[in-house]
Amino acid sequence: MSTPASLKRRQMLQGLLLGFALPTGLGLLRPGRSWAAPLADPFAARSLETLLALLHAPASPYAPEGGLLLQAPELAENGASVPIQLESLLPDTRELVLIAEHNPYPLTLRARFGPGTRPRLHTRLRLAESTRLRVIAYTGQGVFTLLRPIKVIAGGCGNED
Numbered sequence: 001m002s003t004p005a006s007l008k009r010r011q012m013l014q015g016l017l018l019g020f021a022l023p024t025g026l027g028l029l030r031p032g033r034s035w036a037a038p039l040a041d042p043f044a045a046r047s048l049e050t051l052l053a054l055l056h057a058p059a060s061p062y063a064p065e066g067g068l069l070l071q072a073p074e075l076a077e078n079g080a081s082v083p084i085q086l087e088s089l090l091p092d093t094r095e096l097v098l099i100a101e102h103n104p105y106p107l108t109l110r111a112r113f114g115p116g117t118r119p120r121l122h123t124r125l126r127l128a129e130s131t132r133l134r135v136i137a138y139t140g141q142g143v144f145t146l147l148r149p150i151k152v153i154a155g156g157c158g159n160e161d
Helices: 005-025 048-054
Strands: 068-071 075-078 082-088 093-100 107-112 120-125 131-139 142-154
Touching (some): 068 131, 082 131, 093 120, 107 120
Parallel strands (some): 075 142
Antiparallel strands (some): 093 107, 093 131, 131 142
16 A cells, blocks of 8 residues: 655655754754854944945045035034934935044944835934034945034033033
8 A cells, every 4th residue: 555645745845854953952963163254243333444445435525516405503502412414315325324523433324225215314313422424325326425424512412411
């Protein structure tokens, strides 16, 4: 008497599953050492140079006039809450990054956009001290930068007032 095909297939799958599960359960198959370099988190970067290297934008050219718009006060009375508006008019903008160069952790914002979207953001930043804001836009045509100084009078993420 022969066994049906579905029973043979089930027995074969059970054998394969047991063949993989048994060595793993006994600890015979363990992950080995990875030779790939660990991926660093740009939000954990403490220096501007390290951050720009992680973002692959160390020497990006300045954005064309009117391509990137950054609205921020020139003089912020309270560094704990600085309003920021950011918009890209560059075609095919895929990602916007906002950096506060003198903050303990310079990367403050990183946003990715799908095709056909209008890259526009409104947020509030916490700034440690007077600094230069750096916007980096990743587009289909390349990487572009916009720089804007901002002076902070009081408060911020580094002050203990």
